[in-house]
Amino acid sequence: xxxxxxxxxxxxxxxxxxxxxTKRYGSFTALNNLTLSLNAxxxxxxxxxxxxxxxxxxxxxxxxIRPTSGKATIAGVDCVRESQxxxxxxxxxxxxxxxxxxxxxREYLDFFGAAFGMQRDRRTKRIDDxxxxxxxxxxxxxxVESLSHGMQQRVGLARTLLHDPKVLILDExxxxxxxxxxxxxxxxxxELARQGKTLLVTSxxxxxxxxxxxxxxxxxxxxxxxxGTVDEIGRQVNHRRTIEAQLVSADQVPAAAKIIRKCIESxxxxxxxPAEATVRFRSALHESEMSDVLAHLMQAGIRVTQFREVQTDxxxxxxxxxxxxxxAAEKKQAVAGAKSHx
Amino acid sequence: MLSALLRRELLTPxxxxxxAVFQIGLATLFxxxxxxxxxxxxxxxxxxxxxxxxxxxxxxxxxxxxxxxxPVFPATSIVSEKKSGTLALLLNSPLGPLRIFTAKLxxxxxxxxxxxxxxxxxxxxxxxxxxxxxxxxxxxxYQLLALVALQYxxxxxxxxxxxxxxxxxxxxxxxxxxxxxLLTLGPSYFFQGTGGTLATLGEALRxxxxxxxxxxxxxxxxQGLMAKTDAQGRFLxxxxxxxVLASVWTVRRLNHKLFDQSxxxxxxxxxxxxxxxxxxxxxxxxxxxxxxxxxxxxxxxVMAKEFRCRRFGxxxxxxxxxxxxxxxxxxxxxATTAGTFDWGVEMxxxxxVVMQVALIVLIAPSLSAGLISTERELGGWQLLQTTPxxxxxxxGGKLLSALLPLMLVLCATMPGYLVMAYIDPGMWxxxxxxxxxxxxxALFSMFCSAAVGCLSARTAAATASAYxxxxxxxxxxxxxxxxxxxxxxxxxxxxxxxxxSIAAAFSVIRMPGFQHYNLIPANWWFLGIGSAASLILxxxxxxxxxxxx
Numbered sequence: 072x073x074x075x076x077x078x079x080x081x082x083x084x085x086x087x088x089x090x091x092x093t094k095r096y097g098s099f100t101a102l103n104n105l106t107l108s109l110n111a112x113x114x115x116x117x118x119x120x121x122x123x124x125x126x127x128x129x130x131x132x133x134x135x136i137r138p139t140s141g142k143a144t145i146a147g148v149d150c151v152r153e154s155q156x157x158x159x160x161x162x163x164x165x166x167x168x169x170x171x172x173x174x175x176x177r178e179y180l181d182f183f184g185a186a187f188g189m190q191r192d193r194r195t196k197r198i199d200d201x202x203x204x205x206x207x208x209x210x211x212x213x214x215v216e217s218l219s220h221g222m223q224q225r226v227g228l229a230r231t232l233l234h235d236p237k238v239l240i241l242d243e244x245x246x247x248x249x250x251x252x253x254x255x256x257x258x259x260x261x262e263l264a265r266q267g268k269t270l271l272v273t274s275x276x277x278x279x280x281x282x283x284x285x286x287x288x289x290x291x292x293x294x295x296x297x298x299g300t301v302d303e304i305g306r307q308v309n310h311r312r313t314i315e316a317q318l319v320s321a322d323q324v325p326a327a328a329k330i331i332r333k334c335i336e337s338x339x340x341x342x343x344x345p346a347e348a349t350v351r352f353r354s355a356l357h358e359s360e361m362s363d364v365l366a367h368l369m370q371a372g373i374r375v376t377q378f379r380e381v382q383t384d385x386x387x388x389x390x391x392x393x394x395x396x397x398x399a400a401e402k403k404q405a406v407a408g409a410k411s412h413x
Numbered sequence: 414m415l416s417a418l419l420r421r422e423l424l425t426p427x428x429x430x431x432x433a434v435f436q437i438g439l440a441t442l443f444x445x446x447x448x449x450x451x452x453x454x455x456x457x458x459x460x461x462x463x464x465x466x467x468x469x470x471x472x473x474x475x476x477x478x479x480x481x482x483x484p485v486f487p488a489t490s491i492v493s494e495k496k497s498g499t500l501a502l503l504l505n506s507p508l509g510p511l512r513i514f515t516a517k518l519x520x521x522x523x524x525x526x527x528x529x530x531x532x533x534x535x536x537x538x539x540x541x542x543x544x545x546x547x548x549x550x551x552x553x554x555y556q557l558l559a560l561v562a563l564q565y566x567x568x569x570x571x572x573x574x575x576x577x578x579x580x581x582x583x584x585x586x587x588x589x590x591x592x593x594x595l596l597t598l599g600p601s602y603f604f605q606g607t608g609g610t611l612a613t614l615g616e617a618l619r620x621x622x623x624x625x626x627x628x629x630x631x632x633x634x635x636q637g638l639m640a641k642t643d644a645q646g647r648f649l650x651x652x653x654x655x656x657v658l659a660s661v662w663t664v665r666r667l668n669h670k671l672f673d674q675s676x677x678x679x680x681x682x683x684x685x686x687x688x689x690x691x692x693x694x695x696x697x698x699x700x701x702x703x704x705x706x707x708x709x710x711x712x713x714x715v716m717a718k719e720f721r722c723r724r725f726g727x728x729x730x731x732x733x734x735x736x737x738x739x740x741x742x743x744x745x746x747x748a749t750t751a752g753t754f755d756w757g758v759e760m761x762x763x764x765x766v767v768m769q770v771a772l773i774v775l776i777a778p779s780l781s782a783g784l785i786s787t788e789r790e791l792g793g794w795q796l797l798q799t800t801p802x803x804x805x806x807x808x809g810g811k812l813l814s815a816l817l818p819l820m821l822v823l824c825a826t827m828p829g830y831l832v833m834a835y836i837d838p839g840m841w842x843x844x845x846x847x848x849x850x851x852x853x854x855a856l857f858s859m860f861c862s863a864a865v866g867c868l869s870a871r872t873a874a875a876t877a878s879a880y881x882x883x884x885x886x887x888x889x890x891x892x893x894x895x896x897x898x899x900x901x902x903x904x905x906x907x908x909x910x911x912x913x914s915i916a917a918a919f920s921v922i923r924m925p926g927f928q929h930y931n932l933i934p935a936n937w938w939f940l941g942i943g944s945a946a947s948l949i950l951x952x953x954x955x956x957x958x959x960x961x962x
Contacts (some may be wrong), residue, residue, distance in 0.1 A: 135798060137961040137962065158801045167792040172577075173721065174721050183800065185708040
């Protein structure tokens with residue numbers, strides 16, 4: 072069962088807002104007219120292939136990059152013009168852990184607390200709190216450079232939380248973590264959202280994002296392709312549903328597949344799985360047409376125990392995007408080739 | 414396979430634009446040296462004295478170039494591969510440790526060959542001026558330079574195999590190069606003309622320096638022709654022994670154990686019994702294993718961070734360094750007053766100045782060259798940018814963290830100078846001037862290293878270029894001083910010495926050989942303006958780096 076942070080009420084105003092954000096490097100467009108918003112206490116998952124513009128978006132939000140055009144605000148504060156205020160509002164965890172040699176974990180956190188102007192007494196207490204929250208208490212005397220990647224990720228998150236920011240921007244927080252650490256990190260992020268923090272998270276491990284995010288935004292080539300819940304995006308992307316027919320006997324699988332192929336679109340995928348006695352197919356048929364498929368199977372003497380729609384997961388959705396993008400690129404190339412040939 | 418590795422080792426640095434600029438610059442510099450002394454009239458000096466003078470300077474310049482530039486390549490070779498993970502791949506390949514080492518050594522030697530090749534046109538011009546023997550003079554110098562390259566390449570690779578970070582490898586290698594090539598000359602210079610064990614030891618140490626085998630080195634310390642010839646043989650033996658030992662040692666170290674070095678947190682003193690805690694407190698004064706208190710509210714956090722990040726920057730190490738400096742300076746002064754050495758106060762002052770300037774020149778770049786580049790390389794700069802710390806606070810904290818150890822080192826030798834002024838009250842003004850010289854040297858070294866270092870994105874490049882620039886500013890005028898009276902006149906030598914802080918301190922303390930030059934206040938102006946310009950460059954560069962892209 073999916074475990075998510077509690078839903079957010081409609082009265083809550085967007086904390087993070089991007090309006091027509093564009094970033095160009097010469098002729099290369101890293102981010103193209105990106106517009107999105109995120110409410111307080113929500114977790115937004117930003118996904119996309121390498122070079123899609125995820126890190127550029129994040130860096131604009133934390134004031135490390137200046138956009139070519141457009142506007143980014145966090146809690147009403149402009150990320151470009153009021154970068155000093157943004158630093159106190161945002162906790163940023165980059166994908167690369169900033170190691171300081173010869174420093175112990177507690178000293179490392181103490182430095183960043185002092186850098187945010189926290190008074191020593193308050194800082195000491197706050198360090199204890201974040202170390203307890205992130206489960207890093209046991210490594211307080213260890214040298215930062217000797218920590219494993221997973222430990223560094225935890226310390227990085229503790230550092231991000233030190234100044235109690237409203238918004239957390241985490242670049243690949245579960246990258247390189249073992250399964251147990253990944254589950255712990257996931258629970259921690261959900262807990263932070265429950266405490267009212269707004270989180271923007273990027274990750275390549277899509278099932279993780281699907282489990283924790285209220286919303287997901289898919290970026291490719293610097294353009295926002297889709298945004299919403301995982302189910303909403305699935306519906307936006309996949310016009311075809313995946314249907315699975317579970318049979319009583321594996322012997323009937325080829326016959327069932329033959330009938331299904333006759334009933335659905337000519338190019339639709341039909342996958343036979345005799346070991347599981349199932350036939351899975353993707354089709355854009357309506358409900359009434361689907362019932363006709365089932366009727367045909369029954370008439371042919373195929374004994375069906377289940378005939379159901381399979382939920383699309385984030386990975387499949389993302390792969391659909393990749394397929395669409397690949398097809399579009401091929402088409403564009405073919406058109407260009409034809410033009411040059413002409 | 415060996416050639417593939419060698420090609421990779423050699424081509425990577427050669428692809429950089431900086432390397433091309435450097436090679437052209439070097440060839441131009443050597444060419445200029447010959448051009449300024451090329452005969453302009455219709456007469457030819459039959460004695461060949463002029464070309465010998467030029468060649469002497471030229472060979473010293475070439476040696477200095479090699480000593481300043483070459484160590485960075487072997488020093489970074491193994492440790493940078495270890496850090497980036499490619500050394501593990503190499504060790505996992507069919508290439509054995511011997512082949513890896515040989516390829517790395519040959520790459521460094523090829524680099525040295527390229528540096529020497531840049532000097533060949535100028536050497537040929539010297540030869541054309543006459544008075545030089547191809548085999549007797551020129552080939553001997555190039556043989557010596559090749560030997561030096563071999564020795565320091567092997568030592569640099571050995572240091573690199575031990576180092577845990579690139580900058581520590583560079584620092585350690587330059588430390589070894591400076592101590593074996595320059596500091597080994599000190600004892601023989603100060604004990605010349607005396608007998609006994611100290612003089613013999615000084616002479617033995619002198620043979621370890623490649624500078625003692627260069628043409629004209631005999632006149633430097635007044636050791637005579639026999640001593641020079643002997644020094645060449647001794648240096649050859651020492652250099653080859655060093656090379657073989659360092660090579661065997663490095664090859665033995667190139668195995669999986671290099672990666673088997675997890676760093677233990679150690680037992681914290683706070684977890685020990687009370688008597689044990691008290692004992693450690695007494696022994697260390699500042700216990701490195703005691704849990705640090707939080708950074709006080711009034712302290713610049715960046716400064717505290719810089720101190721905590723340095724293994725040898727922590728307070729207990731600084732106290733040890735200061736204690737050594739204090740004991741050495743007082744010991745030297747005591748030895749003179751007790752009549753152990755027949756030295757004047759000027760000589761003692763000279764030794765102290767040499768030691769202090771050497772310490773400053775060695776410490777300052779290692780403290781301040783990587784202030785910005787280390788942050789950029791390790792990803793800390795991005796994190797600093799996301800904190801509310803202003804550029805001026807970051808720079809202020811970083812510079813303070815470099816300045817305080819330097820000032821501590823200077824203050825540690827104060828007792829020695831005070832005793833000196835007590836022995837000879839007439840020297841009080843000179844002592845004051847020397848202290849101003851040293852303080853300005855420390856400031857200039859720090860600002861200059863920080864400014865040069867902030868231009869590089871990598872710590873190794875930053876540290877190496879800072880050492881190069883600083884040693885060139887301090888040492889190159891001394892090369893011209895060596896050619897005083899011939900080929901350079903008094904005014905030219907004085908003008909060039911005005912750039913060197915060590916020469917200014919020598920002239921103030923009336924060190925033999927420098928007493929005729931009036932370098933103050935020209936040197937102070939240079940150091941002051943140089944420091945200000947470096948600070949402006951540092952601030953401008955850091956401000957630019959801290960702005961959103």
